[in-house]
Structure formats: C-alpha cells, structure tokens
Amino acid sequence: MLEKHTVAISAIRVPLKRKKTLCEDKVHKLAESILEDGQTTPIQLRPDGDGYVLIEGLHRLEALRVLGEESVLAYFVRARLH
Structure with missing residues (x-):
C-alpha cells in the first residue's frame, strides 16, 4: 500500500512535456x-x-502553488522502464 508523504513544493521538478498540458481554468477550479x-x-x-x-x-500541484502552499501530500512511485 502506498504511504502518503509531505513534500516541499520547491523540491519538485515538473518535466517540460508535462508543463505543456497545463490548463489555467482547471488550476483555478481545483484551487477553489x-x-x-x-x-x-x-x-x-x-x-x-x-x-x-x-x-x-500537475493541476493539483499548481493549484497548491496558486494558494501559496509550501508543501503537498504525495505518493512516491518507481519509474517504469518502457
């Protein structure tokens, strides 16, 4: 079972491909x-x-940034080899 961890938002890197999928409307709705x-x-x-x-x-992370949060709840997963 996955265990929740609290992680500093500043320690998280978002890959460029993932950033391109960001929708500001969705971020604001999630922030609310x-x-x-x-x-x-x-x-x-x-x-x-x-x-x-x-x-x-990504949208949850960005919503927390908009709200000024410094940490986020996260699961740690292993990278998959393709």
Whole structure:
C-alpha cells in the first residue's frame, strides 16, 4: 500500500512535456476545491537526486502553488522502464 508523504513544493521538478498540458481554468477550479475540502488526492512523485520529479498531479500541484502552499501530500512511485 502506498504511504502518503509531505513534500516541499520547491523540491519538485515538473518535466517540460508535462508543463505543456497545463490548463489555467482547471488550476483555478481545483484551487477553489482545495480551499473548501483540502487536498483529497495526493500527487505522485519519483525521487530524483536531492528532489523529486512529478509523475501525476500537475493541476493539483499548481493549484497548491496558486494558494501559496509550501508543501503537498504525495505518493512516491518507481519509474517504469518502457
């Protein structure tokens, strides 16, 4: 079972390909939802050197940034070899 971790947002790197999929409207809607209900679903990260790489949860991460949060709930996952 995956374990939740609290991670500093500043330690997370978002791959360029992933950044291109960002939708500002979705970020603002999620920010409103997080204000009302809190972060209900952790993002997914993989460790990378001294930080982490985002695997899943770009809009949740950006919504938390917009809200001025410094940390995020996350699951750590392993990279898949293709």
